[in-house]
Amino acid sequence: MNPPSLHTTPPSPVDSAEAIARDVAAVGRISAVPSLLKIICQNTGMGFAAVARVTDGTWTACAVEDTIAFGLLPGGQLQVNSTLCMESRAARLPVVIDHASTDPQYRDHHTPRIYNIESYISVPIVFTNGDYFGNLCAIDPRPANVSDPRTVAMFAAFADLIARQLENEDRxxxxxxxxxSERANAELREQFIAVLGHDLRNPLSAVGATADLLIRRQSEPDLVKLGTRLKSSTRRMSGLIDDVLDFARVRLGSGMNLAIREADFLASGLRDVVDEARASNPQRDIRDELSINGVVRCDPARIQQVLSNLIGNALTHGGTDDPIVVRAAIQDDRLELSVSNGGDPIPPDDLPKIFQPYWRPANSKPGGGLGLGLYICAEIVAAHGGMLEVTSSAPEGTRFVVTLPVA
Known part of the structure; x- marks a missing residue:
């Protein structure tokens, strides 16, 4: 039994050599298919069974069981119009023939004559989204009782199993x-962040070193004043770079980097932040009540960063004549760190927005920052498994509260 030769027509994209090879390989990876085809032949008495990829333009064998020397191997093709699978595809229904030469519908059909077959069955293989893959089919030159409901049900069950397995393969x-792709993107993100940090920090370090040299010129007050102003700007730029890098890591998928450890002297580190804020803003009243008696499991540098951002926010938006109060204490196995300030309260409509990136209140002054400080604070606190909350009213002022687990 020799299948007819194929006509050569320009393939459509779905019938490209690559697409056909991919689907043949996908069926070949389903380990159960050879066993299913053997079961079909054994239960029906038919000598040839196949999983066929069927489109409007091509019929391709993806897997075969051949005991009658039909001569078709995986990857082999037939003229699609010479097969009954084309009719099964069009109707999306099985085509079943027990004895073709005596069948009223198929005794004069070209397919049984071309392939010299008497028994035939072809059942659609359809994906859950409705896409048509092909057919599970079997043929034999002898008659067979394939129209038996149990046989048709077996074919339908096997066809559905093959469809589900192909979908799993695709997923x-x-x-x-x-x-x-994600691994490649992750590497690219890390390179971007590293380059960004390097390229921005190097020139900033040079500016900072210049500021230090000017401050040392104590005999020239104007240069000292210029150096002090330059140092302050450098410090502010460094903070902005930190915020941008943290934002990039969070939004690009790397997450907030933490170096968690047992911090024995967290209060001392927080007091350093307060002292630095006082030194940079001698005209403001910044008070602290730090009483952390115990070990806190955290990233101390990140908690310092949170406090620095919160104090910076209070300096920017709080009343200039009102004190800024920083408190920290351990209560019930939780660390509570708060920053309070007076001045105009945050409007109620703005409260849900203040932890969003790049958001700034409508009355913000130009050059007041990127609007990332509070967002970064919230991300750091969340990465510690804690909470950052804010309350604001005219009588009580504005108060940011960080609550962290101690262990």
Whole structure:
């Protein structure tokens, strides 16, 4: 039995050599298919069974069981119009023939004559989204009782199983491609962050060193004043770079970097932040009540960063004549760190927005920052498994409260 030769026509994208090879390989990876085809032949007495990829333009064998020397191997093709699978595809229904030469509908059909077959069955393989893959089919030159409902049900069950397995293969392949892409993107993100930090910090360090040299010129007050102003700007720029890098890490998928450890002297580190704020803003009243008796498991540098941002926010938006009060204490196995300031309260409509990135109140002065400080604070606190909350009213002022687990 020799299948007819194929006509050569320009392939459509779905019938490209790459697409056909991919689907043949996908069926070949389903380990159960050979066993299913053997079961079909054994239960029906038919000598040839196949999983076929069927489109409007091509019929391709993806897996075969051949005991009658039909001569078709995986990857082999037939003229699609010479097969009954084309009719099954059009109707999306099985085509079943027990004895073709005596069948009223198929005794004069070209397919049984071309392939010299008497028994035939072809059942659609359809994905859950309705896409048509092909057919599970079997043929034999002898008659067979394939129209038996149990036989048709077996074919339908096997066809559905093959469809589900192909879908699983596709999902797994897509997941692997996505994983490889994500790994490549992650490497690119890390390179971007590293380059950004390097390229911005190096010139800033040079500016900071220049400021230090000017401050040392004590005999020239104008240069000292210029150096002090330059140092302040450098410090502010460094903070902005930190915020941008943290934002990039969070939004680009790397997450907030933490170096968690047992911090024995967290109060001392927080007091350093307060002292630095006092030194940079001698005209403001910044008070502290720090009483942390115990060990706190955290990233101390990150908690210092949170406090620095919160104090900076209070300096920018709080009343200039009102004190800024920093408190920290351990209560009930939780660390509570707060920054309070007076001045105009935050409007109620703005409270839900203040932890959003790049958001700034409508009355913000130009050059007041990127609007990332409070967002970064919230991300750091969340990465510690804590909470950052804010309350604001005219009588009580504005108060940011960080609550962190101690252990």
């Amino acid at each position: 797994q392949e897509r997941a692997e491609v996505a994983l490889q």
